[in-house]
Amino acid sequence: MNMLTRNNRLQIAKRGFKDLVGAMLRKPWIWAYLAAGITYLATLLVVSIGGGAWALLYAALTFASFAVIVGVGQMFVITLGPGNVDLSIPATMTLAGTLALKFMETDGALVLPGLLIALGVGLACGLFNFSLILLLRIPPIIATLSSSFLFQSLAIWSNRGLRIKPPQILADFTTGGTFGIPNAALVALLVSILAWFVLEKAIVGRWISAAGQNSRAARLGGVPVNAVRFGVYLSCAVLAGFTGFMLANFSGGANLNMGAEYMLMSIAVVVIGGSSIAGGNSNVPGIWAAALFMFLIVSMLNSYGFGAGVRLILTGMIIVSVVALASKRGHKI
Amino acid sequence: MNRDHVRILLPVMSLVILLGAVFYMQPRAMSYFGLNLLFNLAVPVALATIAQMMILMVNDIDLSIGAFVSFCACVTATFVQSDPVVGYAILLAAILLYAAMGAVIHARGLPAIVVTLGMSFFWAGMAILILPSPGGAAPGWLRVMMTAKTPFLPVAIIAPIIIALTMHYFVKRSALGVLLRGVGGNEQAMERSGWSVMVLKAIAYGIAGLFCVLAGMALVGLTTSADANIALRYTLLSIAGVILGGGEFTGGRVSPIGAVIGALTLTLAASFLSFLHLSPDWQIGAQGAILILVLAVRLVFTRREALV
Numbered sequence: 251m252n253m254l255t256r257n258n259r260l261q262i263a264k265r266g267f268k269d270l271v272g273a274m275l276r277k278p279w280i281w282a283y284l285a286a287g288i289t290y291l292a293t294l295l296v297v298s299i300g301g302g303a304w305a306l307l308y309a310a311l312t313f314a315s316f317a318v319i320v321g322v323g324q325m326f327v328i329t330l331g332p333g334n335v336d337l338s339i340p341a342t343m344t345l346a347g348t349l350a351l352k353f354m355e356t357d358g359a360l361v362l363p364g365l366l367i368a369l370g371v372g373l374a375c376g377l378f379n380f381s382l383i384l385l386l387r388i389p390p391i392i393a394t395l396s397s398s399f400l401f402q403s404l405a406i407w408s409n410r411g412l413r414i415k416p417p418q419i420l421a422d423f424t425t426g427g428t429f430g431i432p433n434a435a436l437v438a439l440l441v442s443i444l445a446w447f448v449l450e451k452a453i454v455g456r457w458i459s460a461a462g463q464n465s466r467a468a469r470l471g472g473v474p475v476n477a478v479r480f481g482v483y484l485s486c487a488v489l490a491g492f493t494g495f496m497l498a499n500f501s502g503g504a505n506l507n508m509g510a511e512y513m514l515m516s517i518a519v520v521v522i523g524g525s526s527i528a529g530g531n532s533n534v535p536g537i538w539a540a541a542l543f544m545f546l547i548v549s550m551l552n553s554y555g556f557g558a559g560v561r562l563i564l565t566g567m568i569i570v571s572v573v574a575l576a577s578k579r580g581h582k583i
Numbered sequence: 584m585n586r587d588h589v590r591i592l593l594p595v596m597s598l599v600i601l602l603g604a605v606f607y608m609q610p611r612a613m614s615y616f617g618l619n620l621l622f623n624l625a626v627p628v629a630l631a632t633i634a635q636m637m638i639l640m641v642n643d644i645d646l647s648i649g650a651f652v653s654f655c656a657c658v659t660a661t662f663v664q665s666d667p668v669v670g671y672a673i674l675l676a677a678i679l680l681y682a683a684m685g686a687v688i689h690a691r692g693l694p695a696i697v698v699t700l701g702m703s704f705f706w707a708g709m710a711i712l713i714l715p716s717p718g719g720a721a722p723g724w725l726r727v728m729m730t731a732k733t734p735f736l737p738v739a740i741i742a743p744i745i746i747a748l749t750m751h752y753f754v755k756r757s758a759l760g761v762l763l764r765g766v767g768g769n770e771q772a773m774e775r776s777g778w779s780v781m782v783l784k785a786i787a788y789g790i791a792g793l794f795c796v797l798a799g800m801a802l803v804g805l806t807t808s809a810d811a812n813i814a815l816r817y818t819l820l821s822i823a824g825v826i827l828g829g830g831e832f833t834g835g836r837v838s839p840i841g842a843v844i845g846a847l848t849l850t851l852a853a854s855f856l857s858f859l860h861l862s863p864d865w866q867i868g869a870q871g872a873i874l875i876l877v878l879a880v881r882l883v884f885t886r887r888e889a890l891v
Contacts, residue, residue, distance in 0.1 A: 333832055335696070337819075388878045391644070392826045395819055396878075399871025407864040514646075514700050521697045559715070562708025569701035574691055 279524040279536030285572055286543035293550040306549065308432060312425075314541035315438030316500075319493045320512050321519035321537040322445045323486035327390075328520050329449075329532040330479060331462040336486050338379060338394040339516050340509030341401035343494030346371040347504040348405045350495050351414040361420055365495060372491020375401055376484035383483065384476060390483075406506060416499040424500040434496060441489070446534040458482060459532070518544060522572055543572075590829040593884055594844040597827075597877045601851050608858045619737035623805060625850035626729070626742045627652070628820055630798035632828075632846040633750055633839060635821035637791040639830055640754070640837045641766045641784050643688065643695035647703035648795060649818035651677075653811055654710040655799025660719025660809035663800070667722075678792040685788025689781045703818070710811035717810030721803045729804030742801075743843050750839035763787050767835020823874050824849055829881075848873065 290310070294303055320339055327336045350368040354360045375397070382393035426433055449455035457478045460468040469475045493512070498504035522543065523536025547568055551561040605621065606613045612621060631652055638645040655674060663670030684702060688695050731738050754760040765773045766783050774780050798817070803809050826832075827848055828841025852873045853866050861869075 382875060386875070386879050387882055388875070389826070389832050391832065392823065392874070392878065395823060396871040396874040399819075399867045399874070403865045403868025403871070406867075407862070514703070517697065518700060521694060557712075559708045559710075559712035562704045562711065564708075566701045566703070566705030566708060569704065570698055573693055573697050573701065574687070 279533055279539055281572070281575065282523050282536050282539035282543055285522075286539050286546055289543060289546040289550050293546060293553050296553045306546075308427070308430075309549070310542050310545045311435040312432040312500075313545045314538065315432065315434040316493055316497050317512070317515050317519050317541035317544060318438040318537055319441050319489055319496070320516040321523070321541060322442055322534065323489035324516040325520045325523075325525050325532050325534070325537060326445070326449075326458060326482045327486045328517075328525060329458050329462045330482055331465060334390050334462075335517065336379070336394045336483065336490075337391060337513060338375060338398035338401060338487070339490045340511075340513045341398035341405065342372055342375040342487050342490040343497065343509035343512060344504070344506060345375065345401045345405040345408075345494070346491035347494035347498030347508060348409045348414065348506075351416055351498050351504045352409060354417050354420075355414075357417060361417060364417075364420075368491045368495035369488055370491075372488040372494075373484060375491065376487025379487060380480055380483040384480070402506075409504065409506070414498075415503050420499040421502065424496055434500060437496065442534050442538065449532060449534065454478070454481070515541075515544060518569060522569065589884065591838055591841050591844075593877065593881055594828045594838075594841045594848065597873070597880075598844050598848045598851070601848060601855060601873070605851065605855055605858055612858075615735075615737055619739045621851060621854055622739035622743070622847060623729075623737075625847045626739060627798040627802040627805070627814070628817065628824065628850055629743045629746055629843045629846040630794050630801055631814070631817040631821045632824035632842045633746060634791040634794035634798065636750075636825045636828075636830060636837045636839060636842045637763075637787050637794065638695070639767075639822075639825055639832060640763055640835050641685075641787045642770070642833055642835070643685075643699075643784075644822070644832070645699045645791065646696060646818055647699040647706055648791075648821050649815040650703040650706035650710070651681075651792070651795045652799045652802065652814035652817050653809075654706040654713070655796045656803050656809040656813050657710045657714040657719065657799075657811060659725070659800045659803040660721060661713055664720050664722045674796050678789055678796060681792025681795075682785040682789030686781050686785040688788075689784045707811065714809060714811055717808060719803070719809045721807045725800060725804040726807060729801060743847060747840045747843040750843075754837065754839050759786070764835035764837075767833070767837075820846070820849055820870075823870070827874060827877055848877075 290306070293306060320343070324336055324339065327334050346368040349371050350364045353367050354364040378400075379390075379394050379397050382388045382397060383390050386393070388396075423433055428436060449458070457468070457473045457475075460471065460473050461475045461478050465475050490509075494504075494509060497508060501508065519537050519540040520532075522540035523533065523538075525532040525536060547565055548561065551564055556564070609617075611617055631648055635645055635648055655677065658670055658673050658677075661670075662673055684698065687693065688698050729738060733741055754764065762773070762778060762783055763786065765778075766780055766787070770780055773783070799809075799814070802814060806813070824845035825837065825842045826845070828838055828843070828845030830837040830842060849870050852870045856863065856866055856869050
């Protein structure tokens with residue numbers, strides 16, 4: 251998202267430095283970038299300078315990209331307004347990764363069908379979620395929660411706790427890089443550019459925001475609210491399935507708790523990134539900053555040599571303080 | 584029959600049907616010992632569900648309950664057992680911190696879902712610091728209390744009844760309970776009629792913290808040891824329990840009796856499968872399926888209610 255900031259800067263530079271600072275401070279995602287930048291520098295203080303700086307950024311970009319892809323999906327859902335959260339993301343990831351890898355059986359020729367299976371699983375999960383929400387009128391949190399129980403069971407049943415290895419070609423792709431940039435990050439960048447375009451430039455994006463700000467007003471204003479919600483839940487699940495596929499290939503196999511941390515992660519990156527948890531307001535650049543930030547905190551605390559306990563405590567305190575500092579009054583679940 | 588009665592009918596019926604199915608398949612479960620086995624792990628779940636209910640009652644949601652109950656369990660299995668004064672001081676401080684979290688969430692207008700998410704890291708870290716590897720021991724009195732052979736009904740049945748009735752009295756009948764539900768119903772109206780919403784929210788969170796502590800202690804009393812991940816599943820189970828019991832996400836519409844019944848139903852759903860001789864792979868799935876089923880039936884109820 252560096253390109254974006256640069257573009258903004260070019261437009262604003264003419265109006266002087268003061269305007270620039272003012273404009274930047276008004277961006278909801280600026281705090282997340284600042285926080286990410288500070289943690290990056292703080293980590294570099296202990297990591298040896300030189301190869302360390304780039305290696306750290308490379309690792310951060312790689313790990314952040316998974317959080318970015320699920321985060322984009324979650325952001326669409328959260329934008330729909332209060333009470334809209336997809337808690338089935340980890341289960342969908344696990345199920346998609348497991349089934350796809352099981353199908354491919356490390357056969358490099360089956361990469362495309364494998365990918366399609368992962369996306370298809372995501373699609374099916376999304377359809378199931380949304381049918382619970384629309385047909386049974388179950389609140390989204392509970393609907394996605396209960397369906398995640400089902401998906402999780404399905405994943406357990408289908409792989410019986412075995413670790414299934416990915417095809418070599420996919421393992422190489424997801425762990426490798428192009429022009430010095432990790433492939434995973436390139437894919438995530440593509441996804442986020444697409445998401446940014448949909449949100450900011452396409453009518454659908456306006457519809458999503460409108461539905462999130464006041465769904466009754468949006469409906470009366472001619473927005474096909476249910477169709478919008480349908481699309482959003484579906485794309486969130488498809489993105490989760492896709493991430494599950496990528497992550498399973500990246501980490502050398504699908505296992506049952508591979509998605510576990512992404513439930514917290516997906517919500518955290520959206521909110522720390524500056525999207526309103528109350529819905530109706532979202533931004534893509536912030537997700538990158540928040541995802542980098544979340545990874546950098548962990549590596550910072552690691553490089554300072556803290557144990558697991560202290561690391562978790564500090565992570566929690568930092569998340570809470572960033573949210574407390576960045577939030578304006580009036581945000582509610 | 585007023586609306587509250589209709590609301591409680593469904594959770595009661597789902598529990599009765601599930602229990603009936605279990606008894607049908609395994610008549611020997613219909614005994615003092617059988618009931619105790621079926622329900623004894625439900626006691627901590629019920630306590631955690633009440634905690635979640637307190638938070639949902641004021642229109643927030645707590646995603647840190649699992650981590651916090653684990654933390655409390657770790658403290659109970661270590662400090663409370665070896666050094667009671669320090670142990671209880673830690674637990675008291677934790678409850679106060681919970682109350683403070685509620686106050687801060689309100690004062691700064693923070694999204695509860697994210698703050699509690701962050702706090703779940705905090706509690707998980709504390710739990711690991713206190714008990715790096717599974718272990719510890721249950722305080723003697725706690726073990727005795729949780730495994731007591733009470734006459735007629737086992738502890739596993741008596742405890743949920745006491746919890747449900749006490750909380751029912753508190754939430755539905757006491758002045759404070761009404762105020763707290765008022766915060767869930769209309770926060771601004773409460774503020775304007777002169778109540779401090781911040782204090783009320785702190786109270787709600789404090790009570791939630793207290794019940795999490797009780798849940799952690801009850802869990803250690805049953806399992807006799809703890810580890811840092813012992814109760815992570817409680818976050819989701821507690822939300823599911825409240826909703827299953829007829830609670831709503833907004834508007835302060837909750838039912839303590841329903842919540843406890845919801846927790847019992849979810850616990851029973853897990854045992855149900857072993858009676859069906861289904862593979863344990865489907866245990867979590869069964870909880871999800873029962874949740875969906877009950878909510879689907881509720882839709883029929885609420886539609887009828889809307890028509891009347």
